[in-house]
Amino acid sequence: MAKLTSRAEDYSKWYNELVVKADLAENSGVRGCMVIKPYGYAIWEKMRDELDRKFKETGHENAYFPLFVPKSLFEAEEKNAEGFAKECAVVTHYRLKTDPKNPKKLIVDPEAKLEEELIVRPTSEAIIWNTYKNWIQSYRDLPILINQWANVVRWEMRTRLFLRTAEFLWQEGHTAHATKQEAVEETEKMLNVYADFAENFMAMPVIKGIKTPNERFAGAEETYCIEAMMQDGKALQAGTSHFLGQNFAQAFDVKFANKEGKIEYAWATSWGVSTRLMGALIMAHSDDFGLVLPPTLAPIQVVIVPIFKGEEQLQQIDNVAFEIQSKLKNKGISAKYDNRTENKPGWKFAEYELKGVPVRIAIGARDLENKSVEVARRDTLTKEIVAIENLENHIENLLKTIQKEIYDRALKFREENITKADSYEEFKKNLEEKGGFVYAHWDGTPEEEEQIKEETKATIRCIPLDNKLEDGISMISGKPSKQRVIFARAY
Amino acid sequence: MAKLTSRAEDYSKWYNELVVKADLAENSGVRGCMVIKPYGYAIWEKMRDELDRKFKETGHENAYFPLFVPKSLFEAEEKNAEGFAKECAVVTHYRLKTDPKNPKKLIVDPEAKLEEELIVRPTSEAIIWNTYKNWIQSYRDLPILINQWANVVRWEMRTRLFLRTAEFLWQEGHTAHATKQEAVEETEKMLNVYADFAENFMAMPVIKGIKTPNERFAGAEETYCIEAMMQDGKALQAGTSHFLGQNFAQAFDVKFANKEGKIEYAWATSWGVSTRLMGALIMAHSDDFGLVLPPTLAPIQVVIVPIFKGEEQLQQIDNVAFEIQSKLKNKGISAKYDNRTENKPGWKFAEYELKGVPVRIAIGARDLENKSVEVARRDTLTKEIVAIENLENHIENLLKTIQKEIYDRALKFREENITKADSYEEFKKNLEEKGGFVYAHWDGTPEEEEQIKEETKATIRCIPLDNKLEDGISMISGKPSKQRVIFARAY
Numbered sequence: 001m002a003k004l005t006s007r008a009e010d011y012s013k014w015y016n017e018l019v020v021k022a023d024l025a026e027n028s029g030v031r032g033c034m035v036i037k038p039y040g041y042a043i044w045e046k047m048r049d050e051l052d053r054k055f056k057e058t059g060h061e062n063a064y065f066p067l068f069v070p071k072s073l074f075e076a077e078e079k080n081a082e083g084f085a086k087e088c089a090v091v092t093h094y095r096l097k098t099d100p101k102n103p104k105k106l107i108v109d110p111e112a113k114l115e116e117e118l119i120v121r122p123t124s125e126a127i128i129w130n131t132y133k134n135w136i137q138s139y140r141d142l143p144i145l146i147n148q149w150a151n152v153v154r155w156e157m158r159t160r161l162f163l164r165t166a167e168f169l170w171q172e173g174h175t176a177h178a179t180k181q182e183a184v185e186e187t188e189k190m191l192n193v194y195a196d197f198a199e200n201f202m203a204m205p206v207i208k209g210i211k212t213p214n215e216r217f218a219g220a221e222e223t224y225c226i227e228a229m230m231q232d233g234k235a236l237q238a239g240t241s242h243f244l245g246q247n248f249a250q251a252f253d254v255k256f257a258n259k260e261g262k263i264e265y266a267w268a269t270s271w272g273v274s275t276r277l278m279g280a281l282i283m284a285h286s287d288d289f290g291l292v293l294p295p296t297l298a299p300i301q302v303v304i305v306p307i308f309k310g311e312e313q314l315q316q317i318d319n320v321a322f323e324i325q326s327k328l329k330n331k332g333i334s335a336k337y338d339n340r341t342e343n344k345p346g347w348k349f350a351e352y353e354l355k356g357v358p359v360r361i362a363i364g365a366r367d368l369e370n371k372s373v374e375v376a377r378r379d380t381l382t383k384e385i386v387a388i389e390n391l392e393n394h395i396e397n398l399l400k401t402i403q404k405e406i407y408d409r410a411l412k413f414r415e416e417n418i419t420k421a422d423s424y425e426e427f428k429k430n431l432e433e434k435g436g437f438v439y440a441h442w443d444g445t446p447e448e449e450e451q452i453k454e455e456t457k458a459t460i461r462c463i464p465l466d467n468k469l470e471d472g473i474s475m476i477s478g479k480p481s482k483q484r485v486i487f488a489r490a491y
Numbered sequence: 492m493a494k495l496t497s498r499a500e501d502y503s504k505w506y507n508e509l510v511v512k513a514d515l516a517e518n519s520g521v522r523g524c525m526v527i528k529p530y531g532y533a534i535w536e537k538m539r540d541e542l543d544r545k546f547k548e549t550g551h552e553n554a555y556f557p558l559f560v561p562k563s564l565f566e567a568e569e570k571n572a573e574g575f576a577k578e579c580a581v582v583t584h585y586r587l588k589t590d591p592k593n594p595k596k597l598i599v600d601p602e603a604k605l606e607e608e609l610i611v612r613p614t615s616e617a618i619i620w621n622t623y624k625n626w627i628q629s630y631r632d633l634p635i636l637i638n639q640w641a642n643v644v645r646w647e648m649r650t651r652l653f654l655r656t657a658e659f660l661w662q663e664g665h666t667a668h669a670t671k672q673e674a675v676e677e678t679e680k681m682l683n684v685y686a687d688f689a690e691n692f693m694a695m696p697v698i699k700g701i702k703t704p705n706e707r708f709a710g711a712e713e714t715y716c717i718e719a720m721m722q723d724g725k726a727l728q729a730g731t732s733h734f735l736g737q738n739f740a741q742a743f744d745v746k747f748a749n750k751e752g753k754i755e756y757a758w759a760t761s762w763g764v765s766t767r768l769m770g771a772l773i774m775a776h777s778d779d780f781g782l783v784l785p786p787t788l789a790p791i792q793v794v795i796v797p798i799f800k801g802e803e804q805l806q807q808i809d810n811v812a813f814e815i816q817s818k819l820k821n822k823g824i825s826a827k828y829d830n831r832t833e834n835k836p837g838w839k840f841a842e843y844e845l846k847g848v849p850v851r852i853a854i855g856a857r858d859l860e861n862k863s864v865e866v867a868r869r870d871t872l873t874k875e876i877v878a879i880e881n882l883e884n885h886i887e888n889l890l891k892t893i894q895k896e897i898y899d900r901a902l903k904f905r906e907e908n909i910t911k912a913d914s915y916e917e918f919k920k921n922l923e924e925k926g927g928f929v930y931a932h933w934d935g936t937p938e939e940e941e942q943i944k945e946e947t948k949a950t951i952r953c954i955p956l957d958n959k960l961e962d963g964i965s966m967i968s969g970k971p972s973k974q975r976v977i978f979a980r981a982y
Binding site (some may be wrong): 088 | 525
């Protein structure tokens with residue numbers, strides 16, 4: 001197995017190689033679209049199941065809406081339409097026919113042109129609010145709390161596995177409410193669900209904040225986000241929750257009679273996370289040996305590898321290993337015993353390191369004599385000798401420790417890579433020399449934001465929700481500012 | 492609540508009304524595409540989860556492949572391409588722009604024409620086998636046992652909710668094997684998984700069989716199927732499993748070195764079930780009062796309805812009801828307590844009947860005195876008085892009984908609606924007067940099959956796997972036949 005390019009050498013190359021070598025995903029025969037391979041999909045399934053549980057726990061139900069959005073619906077909410085028009089796949093025909101010049105080839109049948117073009121959904125506000133129109137007449141029909149798991153298509157020009165692909169998988173929540181306050185509360189509630197998931201399940205610390213108008217979702221009144229720091233110091237937007245005001249209700253004429261009998265437009269939110277989280281997961285924790293997975297997301301949490309000479313030794317180890325495996329399973333820990341004879345232990349060690357299996361147990365003949373095994377941690381690459389008796393309890397605790405320490409390391413890294421800048425010079429120096437997040441003052445205008453972006457490639461990631469107020473002056477215009485915002489280069 | 496059209500009056504209308512009124516699905520703003528509503532989706536989720544469990548249990552992993560198939564890949568396997576060319580959605584452009592004549596409208600940007608058109612997948616053999624090409628070099632890479640949960644699009648001209656929609660949700664298994672025998676075994680194994688699911692989970696008896704060449708999946712060597720009888724006597728194909736031979740391996744040049752080092756084409760299977768199963772479920776069991784759900788598929792298995800006058804009575808009933816609910820939950824039974832005061836008990840009874848909740852518990856003041864409740868079965872519409880003590884055990888057993896009896900009733904219905912015909916006259920008479928399945932001899936030619944289809948609208952549903960051999964002569968040509976096949980009109 002060829003070694004990975006190291007992060008220090010070429011972070012971007014390291015990422016691409018890791019995604020492919022760890023069997024997570026690969027590019028497909030369709031421009032910008034990826035194949036999510038079984039191992040990668042198994043991790044995504046774990047994310048999905050936990051998020052789904054959290055959505056249901058907070059009162060949401062799943063539903064499914066059409067893949068296609070007729071152009072007339074797509075363009076109804078102008079800002080939203082404008083935001084996505086430049087990157088959408090358009091279905092114009094509904095039939096192929098045999099090429100008259102070559103009977104083995106097919107051509108688009110010009111007689112099967114659609115009267116109205118269909119847009120492959122880049123997001124589903126339009127088709128969903130066109131549906132909600134028929135569901136909402138009275139305040140009694142509200143709130144509507146619906147989530148959808150689906151594929152969406154955004155025709156991005158430059159794509160990268162998981163981080164930016166033409167088609168991706170995601171969930172999109174779409175809720176309708178009787179009051180503005182309720183919709184804002186929902187927006188914030190779902191942001192907290194995402195933050196909780198990122199921190200406690202992905203072991204990835206995030207900063208909760210609000211986007212500047214420039215960076216808002218097209219059609220939103222306010223976009224909340226969680227931002228994570230990757231190991232190269234760049235930011236990655238890991239989830240967004242939008243307060244959509246009455247924009248979609250107005251565009252699709254969704255009105256209801258309130259308790260007093262007055263007719264009002266409904267209030268909306270939408271919120272989503274996508275397979276982009278896979279990219280975040282990889283870049284937050286992994287190292288030069290491969291993937292590092294928090295135990296909560298590991299398809300295999302423990303791998304047991306026998307170290308043996310000859311059939312007889314293997315058989316003795318088999319007996320012990322199967323018993324350990326079964327005891328771990330009883331504790332709800334997924335354990336694989338890899339006693340294949342085609343591959344040497346060293347090969348297996350490297351393979352499971354690459355795949356990010358959190359704990360490896362190695363058992364040799366000497367271990368059997370000593371009634372102990374070697375336990376290796378993937379995250380720290382450390383090893384220890386542990387007694388076979390009560391091993392399952394030891395492993396159970398170890399997995400919890402690993403989960404916590406992966407988070408702690410990521411948090412420590414982030415804290416070490418946050419700086420403050422009080423002048424534009426200092427800001428540029430920090431960005432160039434240290435990278436990471438830079439807290440700085442901004443005058444609140446899109447112009448200053450644009451200029452900084454053009455000159456430094458750093459964008460305002462968010463205005464943190466828990467920000468301390470602090471008087472200052474903005475870096476370029478010198479106008480007064482009440483608080484610092486977070487700047488960073490971003491994925 | 493307006494009553495449903497009865498089945499006797501208009502079976503087709505009954506079905507459409509039921510789907511909409513029970514909140515399962517509705518037509519959308521996109522021609523032929525449906526919205527699956529939360530209650531319908533919750534049932535589909537239960538189907539999906541159980542199938543997914545069965546697939547994993549039989550060694551399959553999930554993965555995800557692109558939504559789009561480039562035309563050149565689509566046309567590679569000729570029969571498959573021919574089979575789907577007439578009903579596929581084609582993406583030709585990747586951008587919209589503002590209409591120069593009307594700045595509020597968008598038009599397709601003619602400058603953003605794709606070099607190669609993309610077909611929205613009607614099925615994924617092409618894109619998947621184009622991927623497998625890179626995954627398969629040696630017999631050690633085989634078998635590949637992958638399943639995908641996805642949406643697909645087939646541009647059907649006449650659509651019906653769940654039964655035939657332009658977009659639908661499904662799973663498609665795609666496996667690759669080193670030998671023909673292994674691929675055939677896989678095809679049969681998955682047919683059995685489907686049959687087991689249909690019978691034991693959906694409580695819907697099915698006949699396992701093989702399709703005639705006319706009815707085969709485009710590109711398959713052999714199509715296995717499960718066929719179910721609906722309450723109007725018509726057949727519904729509930730799942731198919733295809734042995735694809737080496738057709739796709741040849742089309743996409745997927746070769747491997749076998750154990751002897753010889754280069755061979757890989758052997759393929761594919762198998763799928765879709766949201767069509769929702770239609771089957773509805774039509775197999777439901778009645779003029781609404782949906783009838785087997786307990787395994789019911790999002791709510793038990794509903795508790797209080798019958799009360801005044802706040803004080805409701806409070807007393809609340810206490811008992813919450814305790815019953817919690818005891819049921821401890822047994823893994825999903826129970827809803829509906830103590831809303833806006834709706835009368837009668838309204839609630841009708842509502843939960845419409846939604847197919849298998850068991851209803853009604854509690855009144857008199858019941859509290861007697862330490863008993865009224866338990867009603869949705870499937871039989873019968874009621875009984877049951878003591879509150881150990882009620883949870885009673886309900887647990889009752890749910891099992893209901894599951895079994897729903898299946899038994901469907902099986903009895905099917906047996907009563909299977910006839911044999913020995914002449915074409917008798918065949919036509921049976922179809923007209925009795926409907927259902929007709930076992931008859933057939934000469935094995937597509938011509939006779941076509942003629943029967945044209946003249947009677949009945950198709951050969953399958954050649955049953957467990958068929959008894961029996962000498963006979965075919966109905967039209969009079970040629971000798973070794974076995975009867977199943978004819979029926981079908982969805």
